[in-house]
Amino acid sequence: MYKFYxxxxxxxxxxxxxxxxxxxxxxxxxxxxxxxxVVWPGHQRALEQTEEAAFLAFEADGEITLKVKTNGPLKPxxxxxxxxxxxxxxxxxxxxAGDTAEFxxxxxGQYTFEPGGMNRALHIFVDPPKDYGKKEGEGIIYYGPGVHxxxxxxxxxxxxxxxxxxAIVYGGIIAEDAENIRIVGRGILDNSKSVRGKDGGYTAGSxxxxxxxxxxxxxxxxxxxxxxxxxxxxxxxxxxxxxxTFDNIKAIGMWRYNSDGIDFVNSANGLVQNSxxxxxxxxxxxxxxxxxxxxxxxxxxxxxxxxxxxxxxxLEIGAETCADEYRNIIFEDCDCIHGxxxxxxxxxxxxxxxxxxIFDNIRCEYSKYQLEPIYQGSEDMKYEPKAEPFLPxxxxxxxxxxxxxxxxxxGENRDITFRNIQIIADPGLxxxxxxxxxxxxxxxxxxxxxxxxxxxxxxxxxxxxxRVSLGKYTENIxxx
Numbered sequence: 001m002y003k004f005y006x007x008x009x010x011x012x013x014x015x016x017x018x019x020x021x022x023x024x025x026x027x028x029x030x031x032x033x034x035x036x037x038v039v040w041p042g043h044q045r046a047l048e049q050t051e052e053a054a055f056l057a058f059e060a061d062g063e064i065t066l067k068v069k070t071n072g073p074l075k076p077x078x079x080x081x082x083x084x085x086x087x088x089x090x091x092x093x094x095x096x097a098g099d100t101a102e103f104x105x106x107x108x109g110q111y112t113f114e115p116g117g118m119n120r121a122l123h124i125f126v127d128p129p130k131d132y133g134k135k136e137g138e139g140i141i142y143y144g145p146g147v148h149x150x151x152x153x154x155x156x157x158x159x160x161x162x163x164x165x166x167a168i169v170y171g172g173i174i175a176e177d178a179e180n181i182r183i184v185g186r187g188i189l190d191n192s193k194s195v196r197g198k199d200g201g202y203t204a205g206s207x208x209x210x211x212x213x214x215x216x217x218x219x220x221x222x223x224x225x226x227x228x229x230x231x232x233x234x235x236x237x238x239x240x241x242x243x244x245t246f247d248n249i250k251a252i253g254m255w256r257y258n259s260d261g262i263d264f265v266n267s268a269n270g271l272v273q274n275s276x277x278x279x280x281x282x283x284x285x286x287x288x289x290x291x292x293x294x295x296x297x298x299x300x301x302x303x304x305x306x307x308x309x310x311x312x313x314x315l316e317i318g319a320e321t322c323a324d325e326y327r328n329i330i331f332e333d334c335d336c337i338h339g340x341x342x343x344x345x346x347x348x349x350x351x352x353x354x355x356x357x358i359f360d361n362i363r364c365e366y367s368k369y370q371l372e373p374i375y376q377g378s379e380d381m382k383y384e385p386k387a388e389p390f391l392p393x394x395x396x397x398x399x400x401x402x403x404x405x406x407x408x409x410x411g412e413n414r415d416i417t418f419r420n421i422q423i424i425a426d427p428g429l430x431x432x433x434x435x436x437x438x439x440x441x442x443x444x445x446x447x448x449x450x451x452x453x454x455x456x457x458x459x460x461x462x463x464x465x466x467r468v469s470l471g472k473y474t475e476n477i478x479x480x
Contacts, residue, residue, distance in 0.1 A: 079175060130224075157180055303331075314339055314343045
C-alpha cells in the first residue's frame with residue numbers, strides 16, 4: 001500500500017519518477033552546492049554557492065519499487081552511471097535500463113538517490129501510515145492541502161499545529177513558557193520568507209520568525225512527521241526546554257548561513273528519532289549558551305536518524321558548552337551519509353563537565369566526491385576544489401577556548417564511549433583520522449573507550465591503525 005501526497009507548487013524538473021506505473025512529482029529544494037562558509041557577513045549566501053535538489057515524500061507500509069529518470073542539468077543515466085543510494089548500510093542497488101534506474105526500497109525510512117556524485121540529489125522520504133487525529137476542535141490549528149502564508153505561528157499550552165500532507169505553510173513557530181504542544185502532519189513548514197538582519201539577529205519581531213521552530217522554557221512537546229524547509233537560521237532551537245520529542249521529521253533545503261538542524265540549548269530529556277536532516281551547519285547539536293546556563297544538558301537520546309552535513313558536524317556537543325554538566329547522552333543507530341568537518345564531535349569550549357556520553361552503532365560514509373570545507377576569506381574569493389577527495393574527521397573530543405567561548409573556563413571530557421562505529425568508504429579511500437585533546441593538567445580529556453571500530457568491515461585494533469592522534473592532557477584512551 002502506498003499513498004502519494006499532493007504537490008501544491010511547481011514540481012522539480014530534475015527527475016521523472018514512477019511508482020507502480022504512476023508518475024509521481026517531487027518537490028524542489030535549494031541546498032548547498034559547495035562547503036564554502038563565513039561568519040555572518042551581514043548578508044545572505046550567494047545563490048551561486050547553492051543548487052536545486054529535489055525531495056519526494058509519500059506513505060507506504062512495505063517494500064516499494066521506484067523508476068527514476070534524470071532530466072535537465074543532470075546527465076542521462078546509463079549503465080556506467082556511478083549511482084549511490086544511501087544509507088549504504090541498507091544495501092540498496094539500482095538497475096539501469098536505458099536512461100532509467102529502478103530500485104526497491106525496503107519500507108518506511110529516509111533515503112537519497114545520488115547519480116554520479118553528491119550534487120542535485122533526490123531525497124526520498126517514505127512515511128509509515130499514521131493517523132494524527134482530529135483536524136478541528138479546541139486547541140487545533142489546521143492547515144490542509146494548498147499554500148498558506150502564516151508568518152508568525154505562536155503556540156500556547158495544549159495546542160496542536162496540524163500541517164497536513166499536501167500543505168505548504170510559509171512561516172515559523174514560536175512558543176514560550178508553554179506545555180503539551182504537538183506539531184504534526186506530513187506537510188511542509190517553509191521558513192524561506194524569514195529575513196535575517198544585518199547584525200545577524202535571531203529574532204524577527206512580528207514578521208516571520210527566523211528558524212522553523214523556536215521554543216523557550218517549554219515542556220512536553222512533540223514534532224512528528226513534518227518536513228521543515230529553508231530555515232533562516234537554526235531549524236529547531238530549544239532553550240531551557242524539557243521533554244521534547246522529534247519523530248520522523250525531515251529537515252531539507254538548508255543552504256543559508258547557520259542553518260543548523262536541531263539545537264538543544266541547556267535543555268533536558270529530549271528524544272530525536274527516525275528522522276532525516278540535511279543542513280548547512282551542525283546537524284544535531286547540544287549547546288550551552290550564556291543566559292540559559294543555569295540548566296544542564298542531560299538525558300538526550302538520538303536514534304535511528306540519517307544525517308547529511310554540508311558544513312560543520314553531524315552529531316555534536318558544543319561548540320558553546322556553558323553549563324555545569326553534560327551527562328546521560330546517547331547517539332545510537334544512526335547513519336551519517338555525508339560529513340564536512342567532523343562526524344562525531346565533542347567541542348567543549350566552555351566550563352562543562354561532559355561525561356556519560358555514548359556513540360553506539362553509528363555508520364559513517366565517506367565518498368570520493370567529498371569536497372574540502374573552506375572559509376571564504378573575502379567577498380570576491382571563489383571556491384577552488386582540490387583534486388583529491390577530502391576526509392572529514394571521524395571522532396574528535398577537545399577542550400579549548402575559541403571564538404564562541406564565553407565562560408573563559410576549561411571543562412572536562414570523561415567517560416565517553418564510541419561503540420561499534422562503522423566506516424563505510426569508497427574504494428581507494430584510507431581510514432579517516434580521529435583525535436583527542438585536553439587543555440591543562442586539571443582539565444583533561446580522559447577515560448575514552450573505543451569498543452569496536454570498523455573500516456569497510458575490518459576491525460581496527462590499535463590507535464595507530466585507527467589513525468587516532470592523542471594531544472596533550474589526555475589519559476586512558478583505549479581501543480578494543
